[in-house]
Amino acid sequence: MTAKKKDKADDALRESEHRYRNLFEYSSDAIFIHDDKGHMLNVNQRAVDMLGYTRDELLALSMVDYHPQEVVDVAMAAYNELAKAGHGRFDSKFRKKDGSLIDVAISAQPIEPVSAVFQTLVRDITYRKRAEEALRATVNYSRNLIETSLDPLVTISAEGKITDVNKATVKTTGVSRERLIGSDFVDYFTEPEKAHDGYLKVFEQGQVTDYPLAIRHTSGAITDVLFNASVYRNEQGQVLGVFAAARDITKLKRMEKELREKNDETVLFTYTVSHDLKSPLVTIKTFLGYLEQDILKQDAARMEKDIGYISGAADKMSRLLDDVLEFSRVGRKMNPSVEAPLQTIVKDALDLVAGQISARGVQVEVTEEPALLYGDRPLLVEVFQNLVDNAVKFMGDQAAPLVEIGVEPKGDEWVFFVRDNGIGIDPRHQGKVFGLFEKLNPDTEGNGIGLAMMRRIVEVHGGKIWLESAGSGKGTTFRFTLSKTKLQRT
Amino acid sequence: MITGQPIVILLVEDDPAHAEIVRRNLKDFRVANRIYHVEDGQAALDYLFHQADYADPQSSPQPQLILLDLRLPKVDGLEVLRRIKEDNDLKRIPTVVLTTSDAESDLITAYGNGAGSYLVKPVDFEKFTKLMDVFGYYWLAWNRFPE
Numbered sequence: 357m358t359a360k361k362k363d364k365a366d367d368a369l370r371e372s373e374h375r376y377r378n379l380f381e382y383s384s385d386a387i388f389i390h391d392d393k394g395h396m397l398n399v400n401q402r403a404v405d406m407l408g409y410t411r412d413e414l415l416a417l418s419m420v421d422y423h424p425q426e427v428v429d430v431a432m433a434a435y436n437e438l439a440k441a442g443h444g445r446f447d448s449k450f451r452k453k454d455g456s457l458i459d460v461a462i463s464a465q466p467i468e469p470v471s472a473v474f475q476t477l478v479r480d481i482t483y484r485k486r487a488e489e490a491l492r493a494t495v496n497y498s499r500n501l502i503e504t505s506l507d508p509l510v511t512i513s514a515e516g517k518i519t520d521v522n523k524a525t526v527k528t529t530g531v532s533r534e535r536l537i538g539s540d541f542v543d544y545f546t547e548p549e550k551a552h553d554g555y556l557k558v559f560e561q562g563q564v565t566d567y568p569l570a571i572r573h574t575s576g577a578i579t580d581v582l583f584n585a586s587v588y589r590n591e592q593g594q595v596l597g598v599f600a601a602a603r604d605i606t607k608l609k610r611m612e613k614e615l616r617e618k619n620d621e622t623v624l625f626t627y628t629v630s631h632d633l634k635s636p637l638v639t640i641k642t643f644l645g646y647l648e649q650d651i652l653k654q655d656a657a658r659m660e661k662d663i664g665y666i667s668g669a670a671d672k673m674s675r676l677l678d679d680v681l682e683f684s685r686v687g688r689k690m691n692p693s694v695e696a697p698l699q700t701i702v703k704d705a706l707d708l709v710a711g712q713i714s715a716r717g718v719q720v721e722v723t724e725e726p727a728l729l730y731g732d733r734p735l736l737v738e739v740f741q742n743l744v745d746n747a748v749k750f751m752g753d754q755a756a757p758l759v760e761i762g763v764e765p766k767g768d769e770w771v772f773f774v775r776d777n778g779i780g781i782d783p784r785h786q787g788k789v790f791g792l793f794e795k796l797n798p799d800t801e802g803n804g805i806g807l808a809m810m811r812r813i814v815e816v817h818g819g820k821i822w823l824e825s826a827g828s829g830k831g832t833t834f835r836f837t838l839s840k841t842k843l844q845r846t
Numbered sequence: 847m848i849t850g851q852p853i854v855i856l857l858v859e860d861d862p863a864h865a866e867i868v869r870r871n872l873k874d875f876r877v878a879n880r881i882y883h884v885e886d887g888q889a890a891l892d893y894l895f896h897q898a899d900y901a902d903p904q905s906s907p908q909p910q911l912i913l914l915d916l917r918l919p920k921v922d923g924l925e926v927l928r929r930i931k932e933d934n935d936l937k938r939i940p941t942v943v944l945t946t947s948d949a950e951s952d953l954i955t956a957y958g959n960g961a962g963s964y965l966v967k968p969v970d971f972e973k974f975t976k977l978m979d980v981f982g983y984y985w986l987a988w989n990r991f992p993e
Contacts, residue, residue: 631917636863645971785888788920
């Protein structure tokens with residue numbers, strides 16, 4: 357080799373070395389040159405910048421030392437794989453000198469095919485990882501919002517197929533997410549045509565609000581809902597489908613129904629009271645007219661009779677007014693609820709009707725079963741008092757009159773009963789006895805408010821009252837329920 | 847010219863005072879008419895269907911006219927009316943409702959159940975007397991009943 361040639365070759369080598377040096381030093385990746393034991397031979401400036409160690413400090417460490425403790429095992433395995441294959445890449449983490457962690461992508465290969473010297477390129481991918489995590493978090497956040505919603509949410513394609521649902525939809529329909537997606541939206545409603553119309557309306561108008569539909573659960577249970585839906589678009593403004601949210605209004609509907617019932621009750625009450633007050637008024641006015649005639653005719657006998665009708669009607673009116681006042685007070689002016697054992701309440705009730713019981717020679721048997729009642733004590737006493745009083749009043753010619761008072765547990769309620777062996781109630785008339793001012797027997801005293809009052813008291817305590825009687829002469833059992841724990845005002 | 851024959855009237859009225867008013871007015875009008883009075887809805891049905899205490903057609907003859915109150919013990923007047931009009935024989939008996947109720951729902955149901963006429967008891971002596979007077983002329987004097 358001539359000196360000139362050698363110079364040229366030296367120049368080329370220098371040139372090449374210079375280029376490599378540049379590449380090495382100014383690479384945007386950190387480069388670690390090390391032997392097959394991981395002992396560091398050289399590192400570039402980027403490695404120094406990336407990890408915050410000085411070049412000497414880096415050279416004193418091996419590849420494994422850069423990894424934080426929690427990923428060392430995985431990294432070691434990856435390096436072994438890499439050594440076996442001769443090259444490869446994997447993602448891991450590095451710990452900087454200040455202790456902070458960075459995400460890195462690592463690729464390594466031998467510097468020369470058979471050499472035991474490796475060149476490991478390390479790229480800081482912390483930003484990329486963060487961006488990925490941020491995106492994942494955004495997606496998760498949106499998903500969580502959708503899933504957390506108690507309202508069933510669905511997206512529907514232009515063809516009317518369900519494209520996405522949340523858990524509430526699964527819960528309300530009883531159909532799995534997998535089966536819901538791809539199925540026809542209208543299939544889950546009691547009125548599919550109406551659902552179809554509603555969904556067409558969304559496409560026509562861009563949205564619908566408070567569109568009433570009813571979702572049918574696979575069990576048959578119906579959920580009344582109001583749909584709010586609008587089309588959703590991509591960034592170019594093209595309509596992709598419909599987003600629909602259903603608001604469960606079952607509870608609202610139930611309250612509406614209760615309110616309607618309450619209102620009906622009020623209307624009936626007003627009707628009953630006005631009729632029943634008008635009736636004696638007709639009597640008074642008419643017999644006052646007769647009385648005038650009597651005076652003209654000097655008919656003393658008829659005069660006395662007519663005055664009797666007038667005063668009877670006036671008394672009736674006064675009793676009615678008292679009863680109406682008492683009736684309307686229940687539920688409005690209540691004593692604070694207290695807890696009381698059944699036996700003490702029954703004892704108070706029996707004391708109040710002791711006279712009637714002994715006069716008729718009625719035997720009263722009270723259960724020893726422990727039961728705690730919760731409510732307005734005086735009213736609860738009144739219920740038992742009235743039921744026992746009724747039982748005694750309607751004993752008929754029973755030779756061994758008996759009244760039994762007992763209780764049976766049923767779920768979270770008590771079922772109390774007052775049973776007698778008296779005249780019984782014709783099944784045909786049992787429906788009327790709890791009505792206001794209803795009397796089965798016009799000859800008995802009272803205005804027929806007793807059982808209507810009992811029903812009202814039981815109902816304001818959240819219970820129900822009913823009667824059982826096989827018919828005339830077969831005795832009567834009145835039963836009513838009360839919650840075992842709390843007072844349920846309706 | 848008045849051509850009426852004495853007829854049997856079934857008065858269904860739970861208020862004894864009101865029954866007395868009807869009786870006095872109709873008695874003033876024509877002595878020969880016979881009024882049978884029952885005090886509740888079940889008794890009215892028993893009477894008309896010849897049941898229980900009213901099985902004997904001699905003492906409980908079939909009426910030509912029924913005067914029916916609405917708010918009655920045991921069986922409601924509207925229900926009594928429905929049962930009368932459902933029966934092939936009884937449905938021919940004109941049934942006049944005489945009640946204190948002027949509720950629209952009662953009027954609609956009563957006519958729907960086959961009431962022939964609906965009269966509201968006036969809270970006024972003169973009017974009540976006048977009403978019974980007109981009622982008497984119409985039903986007892988002019989109206990023709992099947993034999």
